[in-house]
Every structure is written in structure tokens, then in C-alpha cells.
Amino acid sequence: MLSHEKVKASNGTEFEFGIYTLGDLAADPHTGRSLSAAQRIKEVLAAAKLADEAGLDVFGVGEHHRLDFAITSPPVLLAAIAQATKRIRLTSATTVLGTADPVRVFEDFATLDLLSEGRAEIIAGRGAYVESFPLFGYELDDYKELFSEKMDLLLELGEHERITWNGELRSSLDDAEIAPRPFQPKMPIWIGVGGTPSSAQTAGKLGVGMALAILGGDPQRFQHLVTAYRDAALEAKFPSKQAKVAITSHGFIAKTSEQAIADYYPYYANYVYEFMGGRERGEKITKQQFELMAGPDTALAVGSPQQIVEKILAQHELFGHNRYMVQFDIGGQPYAKVAEAIELLATDVMPVVRKELGKKQG
Structure with missing residues (x-):
């Protein structure tokens, strides 16, 4: 039996576990x-259904507008997932808000919220890739201003059925009806943050959750971002329970550390080469480098269940976060391996972390 009992994070909210995917179409290095985009999407649906059945709390899908990714429309895919699942929360990871219309984003996710009976969330971000700017007719020079203005509007849309609004980069709204209204009284909105203090402070000032991407290296390097976020939320007089932190990372779990390293290395190296600048640098990660990158004091969550437990608990000491989300399916990783990792996260990691956090609270 899986343990679905939740424990509280440092600010009194429940500690949650989730997985996310960007749906990359990298070739299997072996x-x-x-995979075709159609088959990749079927595997994403299968992973979401398995995560739901296993008792995980959150499933997220990312957004890219290029041929080497299968997912361009998170709310459409999440709507399909809503029909195949029962309880898991459904979020974008992330919505590239600068090149989307906030009204359409809100309408789409409000519809998802109705379909899922209150399980929809939005993680809005600026995006690590910029192909959507020319695709949708936006100027890259307006990168920061677009996100700021549209984030303000998105939050307003959640508060009012009718809205009058004026901005610089989007047409004005005059007593406009915003429909449909979501199932939840207030649909959760987060801001996805990479490594910039200004983004962390913005999330705090606006009183929304912060989803912090820590894809590798020493987690302590990111502690100042969580501090900046919480300080900004406190200064803006938002309740501590509203200042939620999610940590997102890459990872893989196998029964032993040796198996996890051996299984994941070819796919991780492939992903870094194709999507994280390796091709531009003309270099691939060696297995020795990878083993160092996945060491016990790093954020890359690769190892046995016990090693992953230790990493999550160590990060909780640093951040006091409320949610942990990991991406398993990168670089052409076969679905069978992804499914095994999901099962281990649910059966061998999640209950142990919750038990240990519960002891501290007791």
C-alpha cells in the first residue's frame, strides 16, 4: 500500500510530490x-495516468514551439489527461506568458479546471527558449516588459468576472466578461524562476508560488533566491502560507545507484548535447563527468531511492519547500524505464520523505 498521507512543509502547507515533462523528441542514443509526436504524447498520457494511480500529487507539461518537442499546447494535453486521471493536480511547466494572451491562457486553464473539477494550475514563466517571439509576432526587446504586464493582467483575471484594464503592450479591456470562471475559488498561479533574483522577488511581491528550477550543481547556490522570494512576500504582507516554493529538477531512480547511473547517463548526456548547449559547445558529457554531476551534494536527482530521499531532505533543510517535482523522461529515455522510476518515487521515496518530515514536525 502506498502512503498518501501528506505532511506539512515549513510554512504549514502540505508537502507534495510530482513529475513533469517537456516532451522532447530526441533520438534514443542506443x-x-x-518517437513520432503522436507516440510521445501517448507516452505522456500513460505517465500521467500512472502517476495518478501511484498517488503522486502533481503532473506538469511544458511548452515549446519547435519540431524537436511534441508539446506546444499544455492546456489541450492536460485536458486529455484530466479525463484519464482522478485526483492528480495538472499544471503547465511552464506557460510562456510573454508570447501568449493572458485572457486566452486564463480561459483555457479555467476550462481545464472545470473539466478536472478543480485540479488546474498555471506555472507562468518567461521561457528558456525564444522561438515563440517571432512565431507569435512579439519583439524580443520587450521580453521583460511583456511578462510583467501580462502577469499583472493574468492575476486580475482570476479576481474578477468583469474587468477594465489598460496596458502598454496589449489592447485595453473595457468592462470585459471573463468566462468561464474556474471550478476552484482561486486557481493557483506560480511563477517559474531560473536563476535571477528579480524573478524571485516578483513572485514574492505578487503573492504567487515560486517554482524554482535547480537542474544541477550545488543547491546552496539557490538559497538566496528562496530568501529573496520570501522576503518580498513578507514585505508585500502576504501570509506565509501563500508563499509556496516548488523545487523542480532532472532525475532518475533505480533500485541501486549503479543501475541509476548506468541507465540514465546515455539519455542525460544526449539531452544536454541536444537541448542544453552541448552541440553548440561541441562536447558531450563523459560518464565520469556525469558521476560527479550526480554526486551526493548535487541537485541532480539520480540514484537509489535512499539517495533521492537524502537529497530531498537536504534540500528541505535549505529551502523549506512545499513541493518537489522531477523530470525523468529526457533524451529519448524509453517509457518502460520512466514508468519504473515513477513507481519508485511513489513507493520508496515519497512515503519515507513524508515520514521524516513528519518526525520533525512532531
Whole structure:
């Protein structure tokens, strides 16, 4: 039996576990074969259903507008997932808000919220890739201003059924009806943060959750961002329970550390080469480098269940976060391996972390 009992994070909210995917279409480094976009999406649906059945709390899908990713429309895919699942929360990871219309984003996720009976969330971000700017007719020079203005509007839309609004980069709204209204009284909105203090402070000032991406290296390097976020929320007089932190990372779990390293290395190296600048640098990660990157004091969550437990608990000491989300399916990783990692996260990691956090609270 899985333990679905939740424990409280440092600010009194429940500690949650989740997985997310960006739906990359990298070729399997062993076979050289790539999945079609249709097959990749079927696997994402299967992973979401498995995560729901296993008792995980959150499932997220990302947004990219290029041929080497399968997912361009998170709310459409999440709507399909809503029909195949029962309880898991459904979020974007992330919505590239600068090149989207906030009204359409809100309407789409409000519809998802109705379909899922109150399970929808939005993680809004500026985006690590910029292909959506020319695609949707936006100027890259307006990168920061677009996100700021549209984030303000998105939050207003959640508060009012009718809205009058004026901005610089989007047309004005005059007593406009915003429909449908979501199932939840207030649909959760987070801001996705990479490494900039200004983004963390913005999330705090606005009173929304912060989803902090820590994809590798020493987690302590990111502690100042969580501090900046919480300080900004406190200064803006938002309740501590409203200042939620999610940590997101890459990772993989196998029964032993040796198996996890051996299984994940080819796919992680492939992903870094294709999508994280390796091709531009003309270099691939060696296995020795990878083993160092996945060491016990790093954020890269690769190892046995016990090692992952230790990493999450160590990060909780640093951040006091409320949610942990990990991406398993990168670089052409076969679905069977992803499914095994999901099962281990649910059965061997999640209950132990919750038990240990519960002891501290007791």
C-alpha cells in the first residue's frame, strides 16, 4: 500500500510530490530512433495516468514551439489527461506568458479546471527558449516588459468576472466578461524562476508560488533566491502560507545507484548535447563527468531511492519547500524505464520523505 498521507512543509502547507515533462523528441542514443509526436504524447498520457494511480500529487507539461518537442499546447494535453486521471493536480511547466494572451491562457486553464473539477494550475514563466517571439509576432526587446504586464493582467483575471484594464503592450479591456470562471475559488498561479533574483522577488511581491528550477550543481547556490522570494512576500504582507516554493529538477531512480547511473547517463548526456548547449559547445558529457554531476551534494536527482530521499531532505533543510517535482523522461529515455522510476518515487521515496518530515514536525 502506498502512503498518501501528506505532511506539512515549513510554512504549514502540505508537502507534495510530482513529475513533469517537456516532451522532447530526441533520438534514443542506443537505437538512433525517435518517437513520432503522436507516440510521445501517448507516452505522456500513460505517465500521467500512472502517476495518478501511484498517488503522486502533481503532473506538469511544458511548452515549446519547435519540431524537436511534441508539446506546444499544455492546456489541450492536460485536458486529455484530466479525463484519464482522478485526483492528480495538472499544471503547465511552464506557460510562456510573454508570447501568449493572458485572457486566452486564463480561459483555457479555467476550462481545464472545470473539466478536472478543480485540479488546474498555471506555472507562468518567461521561457528558456525564444522561438515563440517571432512565431507569435512579439519583439524580443520587450521580453521583460511583456511578462510583467501580462502577469499583472493574468492575476486580475482570476479576481474578477468583469474587468477594465489598460496596458502598454496589449489592447485595453473595457468592462470585459471573463468566462468561464474556474471550478476552484482561486486557481493557483506560480511563477517559474531560473536563476535571477528579480524573478524571485516578483513572485514574492505578487503573492504567487515560486517554482524554482535547480537542474544541477550545488543547491546552496539557490538559497538566496528562496530568501529573496520570501522576503518580498513578507514585505508585500502576504501570509506565509501563500508563499509556496516548488523545487523542480532532472532525475532518475533505480533500485541501486549503479543501475541509476548506468541507465540514465546515455539519455542525460544526449539531452544536454541536444537541448542544453552541448552541440553548440561541441562536447558531450563523459560518464565520469556525469558521476560527479550526480554526486551526493548535487541537485541532480539520480540514484537509489535512499539517495533521492537524502537529497530531498537536504534540500528541505535549505529551502523549506512545499513541493518537489522531477523530470525523468529526457533524451529519448524509453517509457518502460520512466514508468519504473515513477513507481519508485511513489513507493520508496515519497512515503519515507513524508515520514521524516513528519518526525520533525512532531
